[in-house]
Amino acid sequence: MSRIAATFEKLKSADKKALIPFIxxxxxxxxxxxxxxxxxxxxGADIIELGVPFSDPMADGPTIQRASERALVHGVGLGDVLxxxxxxxxxxxxxxxxxxxxxxxxxxxxxxxxxxxxQAAGVDGVLVVDYPPEESGDLTRxxxxxxxxxxxxxxxxxxxxxxxxxxxxxxxxxxxxALKGVTGASHLDMQEVAKKLPEVRTHVKLPIGVGFGxxxxxxxxxxxxxxxxxxxxxxxxEEIENAQPESVIADxxxxxxxxxxxxxxx
Amino acid sequence: MQMYExxxxxxLPDEQGHFGSYGGVFVAETLVYALEELRESYxxxxxxxxxxxxxEYELKHYVGRxxxxxxxxxxSEQVGGAQIWLKREDLNxxxxxxxxxxxxxxxxxxxxxxxxxxxxxxxxQHGVASATVAARYDMECVVYMGSEDIKRQASNVYRMxxxxxxxxxxxxxxxxxxxxxxxxxxxxxxxxxxxxxIIGTVAxxxxxxxxxxxxxxxxxxxxxxxMPDEVGRQPDAIIACVGGGSNAIGAFxxxxxxxxxxxxGVEAAGFGIESGKHAATLCAGNPGVLxxxxxxxxxxxxxxxxxxxxxxxxxxxxGVGPEHAWLKDSGRAEYVAVDDHEALEAFxxxxxxxxxxxxxxxxxxxxxxxxxxxxxxxxxxxxxxLSGRGDKDMHTVAQASGITL
Numbered sequence: 001m002s003r004i005a006a007t008f009e010k011l012k013s014a015d016k017k018a019l020i021p022f023i024x025x026x027x028x029x030x031x032x033x034x035x036x037x038x039x040x041x042x043x044g045a046d047i048i049e050l051g052v053p054f055s056d057p058m059a060d061g062p063t064i065q066r067a068s069e070r071a072l073v074h075g076v077g078l079g080d081v082l083x084x085x086x087x088x089x090x091x092x093x094x095x096x097x098x099x100x101x102x103x104x105x106x107x108x109x110x111x112x113x114x115x116x117x118x119q120a121a122g123v124d125g126v127l128v129v130d131y132p133p134e135e136s137g138d139l140t141r142x143x144x145x146x147x148x149x150x151x152x153x154x155x156x157x158x159x160x161x162x163x164x165x166x167x168x169x170x171x172x173x174x175x176x177x178a179l180k181g182v183t184g185a186s187h188l189d190m191q192e193v194a195k196k197l198p199e200v201r202t203h204v205k206l207p208i209g210v211g212f213g214x215x216x217x218x219x220x221x222x223x224x225x226x227x228x229x230x231x232x233x234x235x236x237x238e239e240i241e242n243a244q245p246e247s248v249i250a251d252x253x254x255x256x257x258x259x260x261x262x263x264x265x266x
Numbered sequence: 267m268q269m270y271e272x273x274x275x276x277x278l279p280d281e282q283g284h285f286g287s288y289g290g291v292f293v294a295e296t297l298v299y300a301l302e303e304l305r306e307s308y309x310x311x312x313x314x315x316x317x318x319x320x321x322e323y324e325l326k327h328y329v330g331r332x333x334x335x336x337x338x339x340x341x342s343e344q345v346g347g348a349q350i351w352l353k354r355e356d357l358n359x360x361x362x363x364x365x366x367x368x369x370x371x372x373x374x375x376x377x378x379x380x381x382x383x384x385x386x387x388x389x390x391q392h393g394v395a396s397a398t399v400a401a402r403y404d405m406e407c408v409v410y411m412g413s414e415d416i417k418r419q420a421s422n423v424y425r426m427x428x429x430x431x432x433x434x435x436x437x438x439x440x441x442x443x444x445x446x447x448x449x450x451x452x453x454x455x456x457x458x459x460x461x462x463x464i465i466g467t468v469a470x471x472x473x474x475x476x477x478x479x480x481x482x483x484x485x486x487x488x489x490x491x492x493m494p495d496e497v498g499r500q501p502d503a504i505i506a507c508v509g510g511g512s513n514a515i516g517a518f519x520x521x522x523x524x525x526x527x528x529x530x531g532v533e534a535a536g537f538g539i540e541s542g543k544h545a546a547t548l549c550a551g552n553p554g555v556l557x558x559x560x561x562x563x564x565x566x567x568x569x570x571x572x573x574x575x576x577x578x579x580x581x582x583x584x585g586v587g588p589e590h591a592w593l594k595d596s597g598r599a600e601y602v603a604v605d606d607h608e609a610l611e612a613f614x615x616x617x618x619x620x621x622x623x624x625x626x627x628x629x630x631x632x633x634x635x636x637x638x639x640x641x642x643x644x645x646x647x648x649x650x651x652l653s654g655r656g657d658k659d660m661h662t663v664a665q666a667s668g669i670t671l
Binding site: 053054055056057058059061062065069072075077078079102103104105106107108109129130131132134135152153154155157158159162166177180181182 | 282290291292293294295296298299300438439444445448451452455456457458459553554555556557558560563565567568569570571572
């Protein structure tokens with residue numbers, strides 16, 4: 001069983017929901033990524049989404065764009081990100097790691113090469129923002145051959161027929177984008193999410209994570225009530241951006257621990 | 267009739283928007299529905315006689331089409347060899363070919379019931395053309411423009427504001443065209459129900475490369491009639507500058523199946539290809555995925571998009587339309603590059619011999635015609651698509667000559 005499936009199974013039997021923090025690899029600098037990942041697991045992260053820096057992150061808001069820019073100042077590329085995952089695996093062989101990013105760095109590395117290296121590094125899932133299922137067949141095959149899950153997005157505008165297409169290609173979990181807009185936007189419409197998820201579940205049998213617009217314990221708790229996983233990205237990246245270098249680990253820990261507690265509260 | 271049949275044989279893109287391995291729809295899920303809606307609407311108007319009639323009426327009475335072809339006799343004499351002819355897109359309303367496309371897309375937006383249009387712009391020509399049609403059809407217009415470009419193109423920014431558009435400075439990345447495109451995409455994702463995104467070139471996700479090509483293909487259709495009328499036959503070669511490639515594809519499209527006509531795209535070599543500071547994507551880049559399609563890109567080994575340079579802001583883009591990528595690989599079109607210096611020389615040459623001031627973008631095409639003509643006989647005919655006029659470039663040209671206006 002893959003690490004992702006095992007994680008969801010374990011959580012299910014404990015009657016808990018998955019907490020999935022997102023950070024950009026190499027932000028604020030390359031030496032910090034592995035320690036931050038470790039800290040996230042310590043305070044209750046179940047899966048880590050690791051952003052691969054890209055020069056033109058079209059689907060991201062200003063917060064994650066700036067994180068990408070900070071990482072790119074240090075020249076962090078896909079190869080470096082895979083090394084960071086390897087380093088993380090030295091001390092943690094259980095927590096799934098999902099790479100999230102844009103198509104072109106993977107195109108540049110080549111599908112087969114990337115899939116092999118990702119497997120060797122200990123990557124469990126890959127989410128490519130600008131590969132919708134229709135364009136992702138070749139990569140998905142290569143990834144699956146290496147036992148790596150292909151994670152896909154669903155949006156409020158995704159039509160029912162398309163959910164079936166996504167379900168055909170997806171494994172691990174699917175990621176429901178709770179907002180129309182880019183990452184880091186506000187105004188999460190909980191009613192809309194609560195209404196939409198049962199509809200999604202009739203088409204997609206995988207666990208469903210919800211992200212975009214989750215900023216605190218209350219919104220995380222509300223999402224955890226209806227979804228299988230809560231993804232928190234921009235709010236966490238903001239914390240990293242605003243922290244003093246020496247307190248990044250501590251600040252990140254406080255934020256994620258608080259969200260974990262809110263999610264788990266009876 | 268034989269030609270008509272031959273033209274019908276060229277059917278790209280396929281249903282998913284692919285030109286061979288290029289093109290496609292590489293966007294986040296949040297945009298997929300909007301693109302499907304756009305594709306359906308466009309497929310409908312493509313077959314709608316009323317829509318086509320209205321588009322043609324607007325092109326004639328508002329844009330001022332057909333644009334003439336002009337024999338640049340003095341330039342041809344000075345250069346020697348082939349006869350150089352110009353397709354005068356510079357005479358269109360707003361001074362460039364860009365208006366052909368914005369009229370088409372604005373009519374489609376109106377048909378789809380969208381009251382707000384957004385656009386990205388580099389030099390400002392597409393922004394002006396979008397603001398123009400927004401005024402004409404009573405739509406709200408927001409133009410995204412890199413803050414670096416805003417500094418370089420102050421008069422076009424003012425033109426857009428006069429036309430009632432708001433111009434939003436983009437501070438991310440390199441603060442130029444590609445970043446403006448990213449930002450416009452973000453706006454579209456957020457306001458997808460009310461908003462129509464008018465992309466200014468033959469790039470972006472399907473159906474944009476096809477749709478923008480179709481709206482600009484009026485150029486080639488006119489040429490097919492005009493050239494036999496003027497010189498008794500089709501030209502030996504058509505030469506057009508290529509940034510994203512919308513004017514070039516507009517001129518090339520009707521000739522793709524006509525193998526007797528060479529199709530030559532001229533990219534911006536900036537400070538020279540070997541300097542690394544250029545925008546000659548097809549000549550020196552390699553394939554990848556950016557802005558919704560697979561095409562040639564300027565990128566580093568990590569797949570990060572690199573910054574480009576050209577004296578002409580309209581060619582200063584790290585990608586290129588996917589149909590051009592296909593035309594290059596298939597060998598049907600040739601792509602060459604002309605540097606800043608050669609483009610400036612061509613600008614001055616055409617200005618002084620013909621009294622026609624070309625846009626710096628179009629000057630690249632003129633420059634290549636001036637290189638090619640002497641290698642050909644006096645009976646040969648080169649057709650340059652003069653995609654825009656150079657008034658907007660006064661400051662850049664003056665600066666290059668060390669003059670402050």
